[in-house]
Each structure stands twice: as structure tokens, then as C-alpha cells.
Amino acid sequence: MATGQTISDEQPRSLLSRLFPWAGRGLGSADDGTGRSLGTRWWEWTSYGVLLAIALGMRLWDLGSRAIHHDESLHSFYSWQLSDGMGFVHNPMMHGPLQFEANAAIFLVLGDTDYTSRLLYAVVGTALVLLPFFFRERLGRPGAIFVSGMLAFSPSLLYFSRFARNDILMAAWTLGLVICIWRYMDEGRNRYLYVSAVLLALAFSTKETSYLVTAMFSLYLAFIVLPIYWSRISQRVEVKIGESSPPAAIGRVISTTWSYFQNGFKLSELNRPGAFLLVLVTLTLPLWSAAVSIFQDTALLRWTNLTLVNPEGVSPIGAASGGGMVIAALVVIAFSAVSIIAGAKWRWGVWWRCAVIFYTIWVLLYTTFLTNIDGIGSGVWQGLGYWIAQQDVARGSQPFYYYLVITPVYEFLPLLFGIVASVYYVRKRDRFGIFLAFWSGLTFLLYTLATEKMPWLLVNITVPLIVISGRFLGELVESIQWRILIRSGAVLAIVGVPLFILALWQLAFFEFDGALALEIPMFIGLLIGLGALAAGGVFLARRSGRRNFVSFAAVPLALMLLVLTVRTGVIASYKNGDTPVEMLVYTQTSPDITRLMKQFREAAGEGDQQAKLPITIDQTSGFTWPWAWYLRGYERVDYPSYAGTPLEEPPDTPVVLVHSQNRSDADLVLEKDFTDGELIKHRWWFPESTYRGLTIGKVIRGAVDRQTWRAAMDYWLYREGVRDRIGSEDAYVYFTAEFLDGLSGP
Numbered sequence: 001m002a003t004g005q006t007i008s009d010e011q012p013r014s015l016l017s018r019l020f021p022w023a024g025r026g027l028g029s030a031d032d033g034t035g036r037s038l039g040t041r042w043w044e045w046t047s048y049g050v051l052l053a054i055a056l057g058m059r060l061w062d063l064g065s066r067a068i069h070h071d072e073s074l075h076s077f078y079s080w081q082l083s084d085g086m087g088f089v090h091n092p093m094m095h096g097p098l099q100f101e102a103n104a105a106i107f108l109v110l111g112d113t114d115y116t117s118r119l120l121y122a123v124v125g126t127a128l129v130l131l132p133f134f135f136r137e138r139l140g141r142p143g144a145i146f147v148s149g150m151l152a153f154s155p156s157l158l159y160f161s162r163f164a165r166n167d168i169l170m171a172a173w174t175l176g177l178v179i180c181i182w183r184y185m186d187e188g189r190n191r192y193l194y195v196s197a198v199l200l201a202l203a204f205s206t207k208e209t210s211y212l213v214t215a216m217f218s219l220y221l222a223f224i225v226l227p228i229y230w231s232r233i234s235q236r237v238e239v240k241i242g243e244s245s246p247p248a249a250i251g252r253v254i255s256t257t258w259s260y261f262q263n264g265f266k267l268s269e270l271n272r273p274g275a276f277l278l279v280l281v282t283l284t285l286p287l288w289s290a291a292v293s294i295f296q297d298t299a300l301l302r303w304t305n306l307t308l309v310n311p312e313g314v315s316p317i318g319a320a321s322g323g324g325m326v327i328a329a330l331v332v333i334a335f336s337a338v339s340i341i342a343g344a345k346w347r348w349g350v351w352w353r354c355a356v357i358f359y360t361i362w363v364l365l366y367t368t369f370l371t372n373i374d375g376i377g378s379g380v381w382q383g384l385g386y387w388i389a390q391q392d393v394a395r396g397s398q399p400f401y402y403y404l405v406i407t408p409v410y411e412f413l414p415l416l417f418g419i420v421a422s423v424y425y426v427r428k429r430d431r432f433g434i435f436l437a438f439w440s441g442l443t444f445l446l447y448t449l450a451t452e453k454m455p456w457l458l459v460n461i462t463v464p465l466i467v468i469s470g471r472f473l474g475e476l477v478e479s480i481q482w483r484i485l486i487r488s489g490a491v492l493a494i495v496g497v498p499l500f501i502l503a504l505w506q507l508a509f510f511e512f513d514g515a516l517a518l519e520i521p522m523f524i525g526l527l528i529g530l531g532a533l534a535a536g537g538v539f540l541a542r543r544s545g546r547r548n549f550v551s552f553a554a555v556p557l558a559l560m561l562l563v564l565t566v567r568t569g570v571i572a573s574y575k576n577g578d579t580p581v582e583m584l585v586y587t588q589t590s591p592d593i594t595r596l597m598k599q600f601r602e603a604a605g606e607g608d609q610q611a612k613l614p615i616t617i618d619q620t621s622g623f624t625w626p627w628a629w630y631l632r633g634y635e636r637v638d639y640p641s642y643a644g645t646p647l648e649e650p651p652d653t654p655v656v657l658v659h660s661q662n663r664s665d666a667d668l669v670l671e672k673d674f675t676d677g678e679l680i681k682h683r684w685w686f687p688e689s690t691y692r693g694l695t696i697g698k699v700i701r702g703a704v705d706r707q708t709w710r711a712a713m714d715y716w717l718y719r720e721g722v723r724d725r726i727g728s729e730d731a732y733v734y735f736t737a738e739f740l741d742g743l744s745g746p
Contacts, residue, residue: 047145048133055129055152058573059122059161064115066577067589070683072164073626076117079103080632083112088368090375092318092386097365097375098205099166112632118164125161128172132470135179137186138432139467143474150466153562155410155569156458159584162573166206167459173203174213175463178439181217182432185272190350193279197354200283201361205379208387209460212446214284220438221277228271267345278346282339283358289332290318290385309385318386319378328381390452398453398688403444405691406458406583409716410568413561414465417554421472436468455586473558476551481544485552490544493537497556500533509710571719580686580726581719589626590681596733597630600655603739611635616651618642620659621729623682627657642666650674654739660730670734677732687725690715 068076074094082088082104090097102120110116129152132144139147151157160168176199184192203210270278293308295301301308306324310317320328343351364370366379407415418440425433443464447457485491507526512519541549576582578591604613614636617627620643631637638651642662647669650656656674658666663677670677702708714720 041141044133044136044141044145048130048148051129051145051148051152052126056122056126058152058158058569059125060119062574063118063122063162064113066162067591067594068114068117068626068629069163069578069589070587070622070625072117073589073629075099075164075166076103076112077625077629077632079117080107080112080629082368083107087371089372090366090368090378090383092208092378092383095166095207096205096379096383097368098202099164099169101365101368103164117629118162121164121166121168122161124172125157125168128157128161128168128175131172131175131179132467135182138182139471140474140478142477143471146473147467147470149562150414150470150565151463153566153569154414154462154466155565155572156455156462156584158569159573159577160456160459162577163456165456167209167456169206170203170209170213171459171463173199173206173210174460175467177203177213177217178467181221181276182435184276188272193276193350193354194357196276196279197283197357198361200280201358201365204284204287204383205362205365208383209457211288211384212443214280216439216442216446218277218280219442220435221273221280224273225271225277267342268347270346275346278342279351279354282342282351283354285339286332286336287380288384289328289335290381290383290388292327292331293320293385293388309389311389316378316382318382318384318389320381320385332380399692399694400448401694402453402691403448403458403461406455407461409583410458410572411462411465413558413565414462414469416561417469417472417558418465421468424472425468433468433471436464436471440464440468455584458584473554476554479548480551480555481548484544484548488540488543490540490549490552493540493549493553494556496533496536496540497553498560500530500537501557501560503530503533509706509713576719580684581722583686585686587683587685590684590728592680593626593630593682596680603654613655614638614653616640616653616656618656618658618662618731620662623657623659623731654736656734658732658734660732663732666732666734674734674736675740677734680731680733681728682731684726684728687722687727689725690722 078088078094079100080103082100088097088100088104094100099120103117106116106119110119129148132139132147132151135147136144157168157171177196180192180196180199183189184196200210200214203213267278290309296306296308304323306327307321308324308328310319310321314321339355343355362379363376366375367373368375421433422437422440425437444461447453447461450457503526507523507530510519510523510526512523537549537553544552572582572584576585578588579585580588600613600615601610604610611633612635615631615634616638617623617631619639619641624639627637627639636653638653640651642658642665646665647658647662650670650673656666656670657680658677659682660679666677702712711721715722
């Protein structure tokens with residue numbers, strides 16, 4: 001068989017094939033007419049153009065106004081240092097180097113401001129909205145547009161497209177990789193492998209969640225490929241197993257399997273899913289080397305006393321030390337050799353190009369364009385090793401059901417239709433639909449099982465939910481028989497469905513406050529109206545066809561949820577962007593910091609005078625951040641820690657900021673030369689007591705308690721019930737009289 005030719009997909013049905021009837025089907029070409037090339041119609045160009053313009057406007061509008069978050073200040077500060085010629089050294093605590101180098105380039109061209117520090121993420125978040133255009137063959141024309149629209153208006157994607165963290169970058173690389181996987185399986189063109197190599201390099205240079213992404217997609221591709229090879233192996237042994245004892249039968253299975261992979265199996269004959277799986281695994285295999293460290297504290301390796309990854313508290317965290325460095329080097333070499341051999345046995349001319357693309361990008365980024373050669377070692381081993389060591393730390397310490405709480409608050413539209421779509425596609429045995437259900441479900445499961453749970457990780461959960469729900473809604477719209485709806489009058493559902501939902505809402509939360517003469521007729525009227533709407537729906541469904549009516553009824557429901565989605569995103573991003581009544585905000589720098597910075601600028605004057613203002617910042621509890629970013633151009637900023645060394649004499653600066661726990665000492669020392677300390681909130685956070693401590697019993701009792709439902713809905717719609725419980729970590733700022741004289745107002 002010629003190199004690169006795919007194996008036959010017509011195989012006898014094995015046990016695995018019967019369990020997964022969709023696996024191994026249509027692997028070399030499009031199935032059910034999908035995967036074909038689609039021309040672009042004028043209404044598509046118009047739709048994507050409008051969505052892109054809206055998405056870009058929403059992401060760029062007032063981008064620099066919100067206070068810089070602690071993490072944002074780290075990413076922006078080290079990017080500024082790189083742009084200012086101070087270099088950059090990869091540190092896995094801050095994930096991959098890509099965002100720092102990209103931000104530094106932006107700073108060089110456009111200057112370093114709060115606005116430009118978030119520009120990269122806003123642009124990539126906008127580009128994410130366009131990606132479904134390249135996936136129309138699988139999503140369908142309407143489905144692709146629906147996906148783009150939901151990506152544009154998603155509250156979590158909008159918020160974190162305006163936030164200097166790398167999660168929105170990972171969303172773009174991941175969706176791009178999904179597109180390449182399916183376009184390669186449909187068309188078999190090598191260019192999708194080369195683009196995938198680029199996306200993988202960018203993903204592994206962005207964040208360690210890339211390991212979850214590659215593992216997940218590799219597992220899916222393995223599910224497709226394995227039934228074919230298992231059926232071939234089982235043909236050779238199933239006839240003889242009944243004639244042998246169990247041990248002999250097991251031995252025969254093992255020996256036959258080994259013999260097949262030695263003599264009958266050829267990597268050069270892999271089909272398209274197998275080929276993509278090979279490229280995905282072999283390109284990234286050396287970067288998985290530190291995974292062997294999970295055996296460090298097991299009986300397998302404990303006796304060696306080798307340290308493959310330094311634990312928390314030992315620097316550098318996640319790196320190998322002592323004799324472990326030798327083992328680490330050998331593992332990396334072995335994994336690299338396996339990758340090269342597998343690539344050579346598959347299709348060397350294609351594989352080496354993929355490898356050159358991947359590792360050229362990866363090496364340049366991790367070494368900061370060859371200025372930090374040690375970045376190769378930290379990227380290959382410490383990147384994964386750090387996060388393995390961090391798993392016991394469980395940053396955030398969120399309960400296991402965290403995403404079950406936060407997802408319905410912000411992503412209720414894709415969550416609802418994503419669940420329905422998953423059930424529908426699995427029952428239908430739609431191969432692509434099952435992949436989307438697999439992607440959505442496994443992503444939710446993996447992030448639920450991970451010990452670190454943060455609101456920005458919701459981005460990774462949201463994207464697959466949007467893709468599956470958008471495709472499902474597109475198919476619903478395409479399946480509607482519009483002429484029958486019009487003739488039967490069923491189009492009235494466009495009004496009837498919202499009225500029914502609103503009446504049901506009013507009835508569910510109706511309360512009798514004492515004015516019975518007015519309230520009883522209103523209650524009865526709601527019941528009659530609800531019944532009439534339900535009866536009308538049943539009547540119209542019979543006239544237009546039940547399936548046709550249900551498909552159409554989903555449209556006004558989706559539109560209602562879309563309106564609420566837009567409202568939720570606007571409130572979260574523009575009204576409450578740095579106020580932790582939003583779960584998305586989590587822990588955030590207070591607006592008091594930006595107001596104080598305005599005072600600094602006003603008192604110091606314009607131009608170079610600002611940089612000459614001396615300031616003292618008590619760095620207790622990490623208060624260096626975000627001040628290091630805000631005061632990056634100032635010539636003299638002192639960062640003592642008054643927790644370990646109490647303040648004993650006044651600093652020779654006109655401004656002193658002290659952590660609240662050190663206030664008593666500061667008041668005594670500064671009372672003669674400085675004003676009374678002014679309270680400012682340094683950082684504040686969402687009151688997690690509102691959702692912590694849930695049990696099955698509490699959930700069941702709350703499900704039948706109207707007051708619990710009302711409180712939940714008040715938060716869901718209006719963010720009520722949490723503002724008076726916001727937590728904060730405070731500081732006190734002291735000024736000299738001369739400093740205050742420079743201010744025009746209080």
C-alpha cells in the first residue's frame with residue numbers, strides 16, 4: 001500500500017464498534033454530505049461583518065477604565081520590562097511566555113498604558129468570533145453564524161476578552177485546532193497539519209491547559225481509530241479462544257496483538273484520524289516528559305530518593321534537582337526519539353515540516369527569541385512540573401460544584417441548548433455532534449476535577465457549549481417548514497412563547513400581600529392566561545406538526561435568552577467590571593487605587609515631573625501589585641514590608657501607603673508630619689459564603705422553597721443580596737501637607 005494511503009473503513013463489527021457505532025465510520029471522507037466546500041453568500045458576509053464590528057466595539061470600548069487586576073499587573077509589568085530592554089525569563093507561575101512577548105511588541109508600537117495592556121486579548125477575542133466562518137461545512141451556514149453571535153455576546157468571553165489573562169488566547173487556539181482536526185479528516189490536506197502545528201506551538205506557549213486540550217482530543221481520535229485495529233486483532237484470536245484455558249487465551253491475545261503491531265501494522269497506512277492523532281501526540285510528547293513525576297512519591301520511585309519536581313516551598317518549584325535532573329534528561333531524550341521514529345515511519349516529509357514549524361515557534365517564544373536559552377529547559381520540564389506540584393495547593397479552594405454554580409449565572413443560553421443538543425446528537429448517532437458532546441462534557445468534567453477552579457477558566461467550558469448549541473440551533477432553524485407555520489398560524493408562537501414564560505414567571509413568584517380583592521383576580525387571570533396559552537400551543541402544534549412547532553418554539557426562547565445574555569454581559573463588563581458583586585470578578589483591585597493614582601498625577605504635575613514623585617508602598621500581603629505596574633515609570637518607589645519590620649520613623653516621601661494591619665504603628669510614627677490615614681480598599685472579593693457549604697439536602701430543600709428561588713433569581717437578574725457582604729483587604733494612605741497643596745480638590 002502506498003505511503004499516506006488510508007486503510008479501509010469497512011471492518012467487521014467488534015465489541016468496541018458495537019459500543020461506539022459512530023466510531024470508525026466515514027473516516028476518510030465527509031459523512032452525510034458534510035465537509036463539502038461551501039460558497040459564501042451575501043447575507044453571510046453581512047452577518048459576519050456586523051458581528052465582527054459589534055464584537056470589536058464591545059471589546060475596545062472603555063478598555064482601560066477598569067482597575068488593573070493583580071494578575072493583569074504581573075503580565076503587564078513584565079511585558080513592559082521586556083519592551084524597555086530589560087529582557088524576560090520564562091516563569092511557569094505566570095504560564096507561557098507568549099502573552100508577555102506579544103504585549104511587549106504592542107507596547108513598543110503603541111506605548112504602555114492600561115488600554116494597550118489589554119489590547120492583545122481584545123483583538124484575539126474578536127478574532128475568535130470569526131473562526132466559525134471557517135467551520136461552516138460542519139456547523140452549517142446558520143449554525144456557524146449562531147456560533148459567532150454567541151461567541152460575540154457571551155458574558156464570560158466578553159469579560160475576559162477585556163482582561164489581561166491568557167484564557168481567551170487559549171480559547172482561540174483550541175477552537176482553531178478543532179477546525180483543523182475536522183477539516184483534515186474531511187479533506188486530508190496537509191496544510192491543516194501545518195496550521196495545527198502552529199496552533200499547538202501557540203497553545204503550549206500560552207498556558208498549561210494545553211495539556212488538557214491535547215489529551216482530550218487525542219482520546220477522541222483514539223476512540224475513532226482503535227475499533228478498526230481491534231477488529232483486525234480480534235479476527236485472529238476469537239476463533240481459538242474458546243478452545244483454550246483462560247490464561248492461554250489471554251496469552252494468545254497478547255502475543256497476537258504484539259505480532260500484529262510488529263508485522264501487520266504500518267504507521268504509513270494510518271487513516272486520517274490516526275494520522276492526526278500521531279501528529280498531535282508526537283509533536284507534543286517531549287513536553288509531556290515531566291508527567292513521569294507523578295510517580296515520584298509512589299512505591300515505584302520513592303525508594304530512589306530522586307526529585308523529579310521540586311515541591312511547593314523548594315525553589316525552583318516544578319524543576320528536577322540532583323540525580324532527578326539526569327532522569328529528566330533521559331526521559332526527554334527518550335520521548336523525543338520515540339516521536340522522531342514514529343514520524344519517520346509515518347510520513348517523514350510531512351512530519352518533519354510539522355516538527356520544524358512547531359519547535360521553531362516554541363523555542364523562539366520560550367527563549368524570548370534566543371536571549372534566554374534556559375527557557376528550553378523550563379518549558380520542556382518545569383512548565384508541566386510546576387502545575388503538577390501545585391495540584392495539592394488547590395488555588396482558589398473552590399467546592400467541586402463551582403462550575404455548576406457559575407455557568408448558569410452567565411452562560412445559561414449555551415448551557416441549556418448544549419445539554420439538549422448533546423442528548424439529541426448521541427441518540428441520533430451523529431458523529432460530529434457526538435464529538436461536540438464529548439468535547440463539552442469532558443471539558444466540564446476535567447475542569448471540575450482539577451483542584452484549581454477560577455472564574456476565568458469558565459472560558460474553556462463556554463466555547464464548546466457555544467459550538468454545540470449554535471450548531472443545534474442552526475439545524476433547528478433549517479428544519480422548520482415555514483410555509484406550514486404560516487398557513488397554520490403557528491408563527492404566533494413567536495409572541496406566545498415569551499408570553500407563556502413571563503406568565504409562568506409571574507405565577508411562580510406571585511405573593512399575596514393582603515389586598516386579596518385585587519390579588520385573587522390577578523392570580524386567577526394568570527392561571528387562565530397560562531392555560532389559554534398552553535392550549536393554544538397544543539392546537540397550533542397539531543395543525544403545523546409537533547416537531548415543526550417545537551423547532552420553531554425554540555427560536556423565541558433562544559432570542560429571550562440571548563437578550564438576557566447581552567444584558568448580563570454588558571452589566572458584568574461595563575457596570576460591575578471591577579465591583580465584586582459578579583462571580584466573574586472574583587478578587588479584584590478596587591477603584592480606590594485608580595482614584596489614588598489620579599491624585600498622584602495631579603500633585604506631581606505633567607510630563608517628567610510625575611516620575612520624580614517619591615512614594616512608599618507597604619508590600620505586606622502582596623501589596624506590591626498592582627502598584628508595580630501603575631508606578632513603573634516612577635524613579636523612586638520604596639516597597640518595605642512593615643509586617644516583619646514595624647515602621648519606626650517617617651519615610652522621606654510625601655506619600656506613604658500602609659497595610660491596614662500595620663496602621664497602629666503608622667499612626668504613631670506619622671502623626672506629626674502626615675495627615676490622618678485615609679482608608680482605601682486595596683483589593684476586594686465576591687462573598688463566597690453565598691454558595692459554599694452546599695449539600696444535597698440543602699439543594700433539595702432550596703428547590704422547593706420559594707424564598708430560596710426568589711433570592712437566587714434576584715441575584716441572577718439584578719445581582720442583589722451580595723453587595724453588603726463583599727470582603728476586602730484595606731490600606732491607609734498618608735500625605736504630607738505639601739503634597740495636598742498640589743491637589744486642586746479634596
